[in-house]
Amino acid sequence: MELALSEEMEAFRQEMRTFFTTEVSEDIRTTVLEGRELTKDQIVEAMRTLNEAGLAVPHWPVEWGGKDWTELQRHLWNEEMQAAGVPTPLAFNASMIGPVIAQFGTEEQKKEFLPKTANIDIWWSQGFSEPDAGSDLASLRTTAVRDGDHFVVNGQKTWTTLGQYGDWIFTLVRTDPDVKKQAGISMLLIDMESEGLEVRPIELIDGGHEVNEVWFSDVRVPAENLVGELNGGWTIAKFLLGNERVGVAPVGATKRVLANAKQRAADLLADDPLLRARVVDLENELLALELTALRVVAHSSDGAPHPASSVLKLKGTELQQAVSELVVDLGGPAAVSSGAGLDDDDTVAAWFARAPRTYLNLRKASIYGGSNEVQRQIISRTILGL
Amino acid sequence: MDFTYDDEQDALRDAVRGLIGKAYSDYENRRRTVGDDPGFDEKVWAQMAEMGLLGLPFGEDDGGVGAGPVEIAIVCQELGRVIAPEPYLATVVLAGGLVSAVATAEQRAEVLGAVAAGESVLAFAHTEAGGPRWSPGAHATKAAADGDSWTLTGTKDAVIAGARADRLVVSAVLPDGGTGLFLVEGDASGLERTSYAVFDGGRAARVVLDGTPATPLGQVGLDVTSSIATVLDITRVMAANEALGGMETQLRATTEYLKSRKQFGVTLNTFQALTFRAADMYTSLELTHSLVDWATMVVAAAQESGDTSAVADAAAQVGLQVSRAGRHVGQEAIQLHGGIGMTAEYRVGMVTAHLTVLDHLYGDGAHHQRTLSERLTDHGAIDPLTVGA
Secondary structure (H helix, E strand, O other), X not given: OEOOOOXXXXXHHHHHHHHHHHHOOHHHHHHHHOOOOOOHHHHHHHHHHHXXXXXXXXXXOHHHOOOOOOHHHHHXXXXXXXXXXOOOOXXXXXXXXXXXXXXXXXXXXXXXXXXXXXXXXXXXXEEOXXXXXXXXHHHOOOEEEEEOOEEEEEEXXXXXXXXXXXXXXXXXXXXXXXXXXXXXXXXEEEEOOOOOEEEEEEOOXXXXXXXXXXXXEEEEEEHHHEEOOOOOHHHHHHHHHHHHHHOOXXXXXXXXXXXHHHHHOHHHHHHOHHHHXXXXXXXXXXXXXXXXXXXXXXXXXXXXXXXXXXXXXXXXXXXXXXXXXXXXXXXXXXXXXXXXXXXXXXXXXXXXXXXXXXXXXXXXXXXXXXXXXHXXXXXXXXXXXX | OEOOOOHHHHHHHHHXXXXXXXXXXXXXXXXXXXXXXXXXXXXXXXHHHHOOHHHOOOOHHHOOOOOOHHHHHHHHHHHHHOOOOOOHHHHHHHHHHHHHHHOOHHHHHHHHXXXXXXXXXXXXXXXXXXXXXXXXXOOOOEEEEEOOEEEEEEEEEEEEOOOOOOXXXXXXXXXXXXXXXXXXXXXXXXXXXXXXXXXXXXXXEEEEEEEEEEEEOOOOOOOOHHHHHHHHHHHHHHHHHHHHHHHHHHHHHHHHHHHHOEEOOEEHHHOHHHHHHHHHHHHHHHHHHHHHHHHHHHHHHHHHHOOOHHHHHHHHHHHHHHHHHHHHHHHHHHHHHHHHHHOOOOHHHHHHHHHHHHHHHOOOHHHHHHHHHHOHHHOOOOOOOOOOO
């Protein structure tokens, strides 16, 4: 048991902090720190800055740009990045399809896709969920039928986040309808410029256009774009979702928002002990969560996560939501006032005016990445053996 | 940053579990033990002394082992696991900790040596009815000097092991203000102790001092409020370790029960309404575990560096978390067991009783929340990696 970081890790942490706060465009970081929406160009620029320094995909295999870091290094990298307001590398590229291709792809696929994925020359979208396949993902119905050198894909995907920017989409498709549902699924990589593929926006309760439907009508996909085995897609999906869950406790970003809220509502907090008590509670719960993330990091070896990792997504998203709720409450009437434009510079009024949209938007956090009810199922079944 | 125990610490845990676990793994033994005075097992206490546990935190010159907070935490977790009734926290961590902190070398060797040897039970008489809650200072108990002779007058309550104690460490307001600590022998004149059973089966006493002769601990007339505050904070962290052990027992018992108890022809784990609540207990427990380990490391780092400034915050932070989680896990453990959880012959409900005692002995969640609230604007975001560094 040792509280302090080793000298080496402390130096590493400083190195990360210095890089993130000096090398990534100030304009981009300010956008994040003020809670404004990033443009596509900003997300691309930030990831390329990281990639140029070898910091976009440190958890990939070394030959494809990975760093062979310890879990602790990866944790520090992630936390410092969030604290500095650096947009985290596009999850669809860095956390989802990149590791999948590195693990399951052919040499040709690796050479073709991994460098472009790390540098966001390809913007990936995720084609998993369907109208009738949400938490029960294996019920998906989009079909891919072999026709010579191609698959012909028909069906509909939904909740495709930032699909409007997507160049390619990684999809789970049904390639065998006659077996147990998990056994007839494959993963296909599909160029979103393909004929018959259409992206339709879905407007959300925060007024934004973040997710989409993606429709496939006789879309012809070269057979070499199959990842892994035919009908082996469920194994890949489980691998991908496992990675997704580990990366999804946004401790650093939530801490940053809470610290900002304290600063911007300082007068109000000084006068209101009940609001102050809420901040104390959230700060303490975030502390416990961050320490749990560190404990998981310390105990994980050979890629097998400590069982407590399953609480990170559950509690992390709950706290992310609770902090966004607090910010709306700190704004009070400012949350509905006309005073400031949402995209105004960093005025306190604009910050609070954006808060309700963030609060509404973040309701998604306990739904995606395996809903929090699915997380409870995992805890009760896998960990507690119930 | 390392949350793992070394081999010696693992061996210590095994040894303590061998002793304490053996004594109380049968819950009926605990029930029988707390049924009679002094509310704990003198034989187990003597075995703890033999194993070196009673002198664990004290310096070698004082007859102790000189072990660190991580080792003490391990002992407390193991005691909590079976809610062992021995007054380790009250005697060794709190009263012993105070003597360690303020007494002269001669006093330390005499008093702590006897504690370590299992020859003397020590208790801290501090809480006063009507005084400020969970305050480090004495309130109405007064110390008076006549030449070199000191006497104490006042009433203390909720003194854990206060009737069995061979000696009391007593806090009192000094003639010139501030709080001093005094040693009172169990057979002193003008000392009246009334023992009672607390609702978790442990023993506490009401202690009335009426011109009772006392020996100042450490430098005569020195206000030691801040030393008391720090020892109380360390005690809070160790109480959190004890609570953690108890909560782990509750979760384990609850999951076993859900797997074995049948209703409507099926085991209870068939019902998602119940398994989800168990999952939430697990979440509470893991978050608490992390904060408890961290707070223990903060205390350890503070003892190494001699800078205890980070200990107060860490004690409040872990106190708040343990209070909330202890109520959550403790209440749910009973609910998910149903009627059996209510019975005195089953351990789970009594753990909840013990968690409730710990919560109110050293400061509950709201108290810690208030403390943290006063310091809220001292910092932006909390960085647990640089605390105490």
